[in-house]
Amino acid sequence: MAPEQSPPGVRIRGLTVVYRTPAGELPAVSGVDLDLAPGTITGVVGESGSGKSTLALSLLNAVQPPGRIAAGSVEIDGLGDVVALGGEGLRRARGRHVGYVFQAAQNSLNPLKTVGKQVLDLGRSHGVENPRGLLADARDLLGRMGLDGARVLDSYQHELSGGMRQRVGIMLALVLNARLVVLDEPTTALDMITQATILRIVREVHAERGLTTLVITHDLGVVAEVADRLAVMYGGRVAEQGPTREVLAEPRHPYTRGLLGAIPRLVGDIGEAHALPGRPPTLADIPADGCVFRERCPLRMDVCETGRPPVVVSVSRSAACHAVRDDDGGRPAVAAATGEEQA
Amino acid sequence: MAVLLRRLAxxxxxxxxxxxxxxxxxxxxxxxVPGDPLAARYQKLVEQGMAPDAAQRAVEALYGFTPKGGLWEQYLDYMGGLAHLDLGQSLSVPGAGVSTVLFSAAKWTVIPVLAGTLLSFLVGVVMGVYAAIKRTGVLGDLLAISGSLLHGVPQYVLALLLGAIFTTLVPILPAGGTADIMIDPGFTADYIGSLVQHATLPVVTYALAGYGGWILAMKSSVVTVLGDDFILAAELRGMKRSIVFRYLARNAILPLFTILALSLGLLFGGAIFIERIFNYPGLGLMLIDSINNRDYSLMGGAFLLITTAVVVANIAADLLYTVIDPRVRSGGEAA
Structure with a gap:
């Protein structure tokens, strides 16, 4: 059960996930292209309903009914296209190849069984031949994350705090030596100190075990803290992606600029923070044509009504916006002139 | 263990x-309650032409006692007797103690109702899980509808219906009683076969009457647990279907155990309608008779038995919960 030599890379191509509603099948994720480079931490940021959690579930081909993956592929090294997997093959891949960590606020443990027993259930499900060894691994992992491993394995969910539960969740995602880990809102509903601890643990464990990590969050701060690369999602599409530093320092897509402009600073006037006007689209009112962000966009043009924004790529970054030009270094053409005052 | 004992105490x-x-x-x-059984007996004897004195003596001889004192003294007397587990004398079955009458009736209630309840619990729970998992399919719908339907039909209608079908239309089962009176009671295959045959209709009625409630309760419980995060979490961790199913079933059945324990307590109340329809001499029938006969002490004894059973069942349900749900267990420790 030696870990593979290198962490797996992931290539998501043209991923479209639709949900069946009384109004027909509506896309929650539409035509997303995203690469997770081996050994990196990628952060996906978006508001509620941006499709980021659906994207995360797609990595395990686990979109829940009434949703389904309608098109596209999720290619994982050593596993192939997950979208094509099913049945036992898919079940074995989950947990063993891809670890999934639930939002801390969710109760991801069976309330009637101790953590240790659930580790054993996990081992039994994946044909682990040495259950004692597995428990020892679990204990070590918990110890590594600053918990009393033996005590936690003997505990029920209700005896653990939010931060402890989240570490147990990370342990369960890693104990079978999965090298690709998806964390869905890992710090939501935790207090600030615990958030910082969990993020430190994510970073450290990622480096120590040589993982490829995907972090889903609505919190740009979390991404700034841990992610090498960042993808901003809006209305089921990737608005902008690139190296975290570059995107945060010099956002190109008007949505990313709006998000950054909405964050209050520690120093300075609270009035400098501006909320984005309007609300994010819901499944039912995502525009079918044109740009999904246009209703809230300060740079709205006529072409935004009809044409899907082109993905403008420059070096390691890309943004999907009509207003972003490739030739002038990827700056929003209009924003250069008028964007700042509007903010 | 200490928690358990403290709770129990x-x-x-x-x-x-x-x-x-x-x-x-x-x-x-x-x-x-108006009426006096001794006076009524005395009245009857006098009407039959007996001299008042003789009638008085006959009544006394028959029951072996006459009530004395006021209400308060009778109450103290009664409670004193209860302290010695003496439930008093039956008035309608002369010469028999209340406890004897109660116990001979109890066996005709407890065994069939217990069998019917457990049967309906097992079938209802299994079908409930199935109905929940297949809730979007036709079969799931049919199961749920069968549950609602049976849950809505009163017990006595079911009893009459089954009686009409299996004793008249297709006469394969006896209409009433506990066993064929032509067969000598004893530990013989004939007698036991006859007992089973006679018990079939009441047991099936109890089971059908209970089944609807169980299937509906289990279905909604399973649907609730299916929506819980830990089920999806277990699936995303690649847990085997059988293990996920066990997580689901154990969590879903938890609230039903309480209902089961409570319904087992009520079982001593007897199933008045069903016992009446199938002429089954259980506690329900006995209770009606005792009321008709103004048999105060037997009534009191029956009420005491029902109360005790319900209280004991409540305690059992709570202790059972302490054993099967770790949250309740440590809740007691933390408090």
């Missing part, structure tokens, strides 16, 4: 007080 104390209160209330209610 508290429950027993509360249960004891509860039984005391109910006994007192039922004593008062029974005493305020």
């Amino acid at each position: 508290g429950h027993v104390a509360r249960g004891f007080v509860m039984i005391l209160v109910v006994t007192t209330i039922s004593f008062l209610i029974i005493r305020s």
Whole structure:
């Protein structure tokens, strides 16, 4: 059960996930292209309903009914296209190849069984031949994350705090030596100190075990803290992606600029923070044509009504916006002139 | 263990007080019912032409006692007897103690109702899980509808219906009684076969009457647990279907155990309609008879038995929960 030599890379191509509603099948994720480079931490940021959690579930081909993956592929090294997997093959891949960590606020443990027993259930499900060894691994992992491993394995969910539960969740995602880990809102509903601890643990464990990590969050701060690369999602599409530093320092897509402009600073006037006007689209009112962000966009043009924004790529970054030009270094053409005052 | 014992001690104390209160209330209610069985007997003998004196003596000889004193003294007398587990003399079955009458009736109630309840519990729970998992399919719908339907039909209608079908239309089962009177009671295959044959209709009626409630309760419980995060979490961790199913079933059945324990307590109340329809001499039938006969002491005894059973079942349900749900267990420790 030696870990593979290198962490797996992931290539998501043209991923479209639709949900069946009384109004027909509506896309929650539409035509997303995203690469997770081996050994990196990628952060996906978006508001509620941006499709980021659906994207995360797609990595395990686990979109829940009434949703389904309608098109596209999720290619994982050593596993192939997950979208094509099913049945036992898919079940074995989950947990063993891809670890999934639930939002801390969710109760991801069976309330009637101790953590240790659930580790054993996990081992039994994946044909682990040495259950004692597995428990020892679990204990070590918990110890590594600053918990009393033996005590936690003997505990029920209700005896653990939010931060402890989240570490147990990370342990369960890693104990079978999965090298690709998806964390869905890992710090939501935790207090600030615990958030910082969990993020430190994510970073450290990622480096120590040589993982490829995907972090889903609505919190740009979390991404700034841990992610090498960042993808901003809006209305089921990737608005902008690139190296975290570059995107945060010099956002190109008007949505990313709006998000950054909405964050209050520690120093300075609270009035400098501006909320984005309007609300994010819901499944039912995502525009079918044109740009999904246009209703809230300060740079709205006529072409935004009809044409899907082109993905403008420059070096390691890309943004999907009509207003972003490739030739002038990827700056929003209009924003250069008028964007700042509007903010 | 200490938690368990402390809980048990508290429950027993509360249960004891509860039984005391109910006994007192039922004593008062029974005493305020109009009518006097001894006077009625005396009246009857006089009407039959017996001299008043002789009638008085005959009544005394028959029952072996005449009530003396006021209400308060009778109450103290009664409670004193209860303290010695003496439920008194039956008035309608001369010469027999209340406990004897109760126990001979109890076996005709407890065994069939227990069998029917457990049968409906098992079938209902299994079908409920199935109906929940297949809730979007036709079969799931049919199961749920069968549950609602059976749950909505009163017990006595079911009993009459089954009776009409299996004793008249397709006469394959006996219409009433506990066993064929032509067969000598004993530990013989004939007698036991006859017992089973006679018990079939009541048991099936109990089972059908209970089944609807169980399937509906289990279905909704399973659907609730299916929506819980830990089920999806277990699936995303690649847990085997059988293990996920066990997580689901164990969590879903938890609330039903309470209902089961409570319904087992009520089982001593007897199933008045069903026992009447199938002429089955259980506690329900006995209770009706005792009321018709103004048999105060038997009524009191029956109420006491029902109260005790319900209180004991409550305690059992709570202790059972302590054993099967770790949250309740440590909740007691933390508090």
